[in-house]
Amino acid sequence: MNANNRKVMIITGGGRGIGAATARLAAKDGYVVCINYLHNRVAADAVVDEICGEGGEAIAVQGDVALEKDVLTLFETVDRRFGRIDALVNNAGIVQRQSRVEDMDVERLNRMFATNITGSFLCAREAVRRMSTKNGGSGGAIVNVSSIASRLGAPSEYVDYAASKGAIDSMTIGLAKEVAAEGIRVNAVRPGVIDTEIHASGGEPGRVERVRHAVPMQRGGEAIEVARAILWLLSDQASYATGALLDVTGGR
Numbered sequence: 464m465n466a467n468n469r470k471v472m473i474i475t476g477g478g479r480g481i482g483a484a485t486a487r488l489a490a491k492d493g494y495v496v497c498i499n500y501l502h503n504r505v506a507a508d509a510v511v512d513e514i515c516g517e518g519g520e521a522i523a524v525q526g527d528v529a530l531e532k533d534v535l536t537l538f539e540t541v542d543r544r545f546g547r548i549d550a551l552v553n554n555a556g557i558v559q560r561q562s563r564v565e566d567m568d569v570e571r572l573n574r575m576f577a578t579n580i581t582g583s584f585l586c587a588r589e590a591v592r593r594m595s596t597k598n599g600g601s602g603g604a605i606v607n608v609s610s611i612a613s614r615l616g617a618p619s620e621y622v623d624y625a626a627s628k629g630a631i632d633s634m635t636i637g638l639a640k641e642v643a644a645e646g647i648r649v650n651a652v653r654p655g656v657i658d659t660e661i662h663a664s665g666g667e668p669g670r671v672e673r674v675r676h677a678v679p680m681q682r683g684g685e686a687i688e689v690a691r692a693i694l695w696l697l698s699d700q701a702s703y704a705t706g707a708l709l710d711v712t713g714g715r
């Protein structure tokens with residue numbers, strides 16, 4: 464497989480939900496797409512098959528973003544297969560069972576922060592090492608998938624998750640400034656309540672229906688509506704945007 468002159472994107476957690484919608488849209492926009500996933504190989508392969516069936520180019524790579532060795536393997540696989548990396552979408556993220564802070568054990572907290580924070584840092588680090596003009600790279604763009612929970616706090620649901628996304632907001636601002644003169648833009652999207660399977664993993668599959676009444680637009684968002692914002696931030700159309708936190712929330 465050869466990327467030729469096509470831009471190459473890594474999307475963590477790209478097999479389902481917002482990541483899968485982003486992968487499909489990126490392929491339509493001409494990107495070669497590397498879809499990272501954790502457990503659900505069937506879902507990731509289905510996205511790859513769909514993209515390849517429509518004439519695009521995609522691969523799926525298993526890996527836990529919280530593990531440095533898996534992140535290194537992910538990026539080395541892309542080095543080997545495509546020889547370049549132009550865009551990173553730090554999308555992999557988890558919630559856990561809805562809970563008050565007083566009931567959160569240390570295993571839960573460590574897993575939350577390792578996946579949502581350390582995972583995003585490790586992937587950003589590997590991307591910057593390759594993209595930075597300081598290191599001989601050609602520049603690139605990173606989009607972090609944060610959450611509006613960083614502003615709302617998610618009380619009695621998952622304050623740990625909200626705090627992890629607060630860290631992502633700060634990382635976006637700091638890293639953007641750090642690499643702005645090295646050809647790399649770093650931005651974040653902050654989705655509101657979006658209709659994906661993440662709510663079931665928090666123990667409430669019907670959460671979108673319950674929460675939508677608190678959304679000014681009175682509905683949950685669709686993954687594709689977040690994907691469009693991500694693709695815009697990665698594109699040259701957003702050439703002067705860096706360190707931005709773009710809320711995609713239906714007005715919340």
Ligand code: NAP
Binds near residue numbers: 480556653
């Ligand atoms: P989702 O449907 O639950 O999908 C999550 C994806 O992340 C899956 O592909 C999963 O892989 C992958 N993943 C989980 N842990 C991973 C790990 N340690 N390493 C690598 N991949 C991992 O979630 P989503 O709703 O699309 O959420 C995507 C991002 O949007 C997350 O960062 C989330 O916090 C953020 N977000 C979502 C909402 C919302 O309402 N949906 C709102 C705000 C922000 P497998 O398929 O292999 O399990």
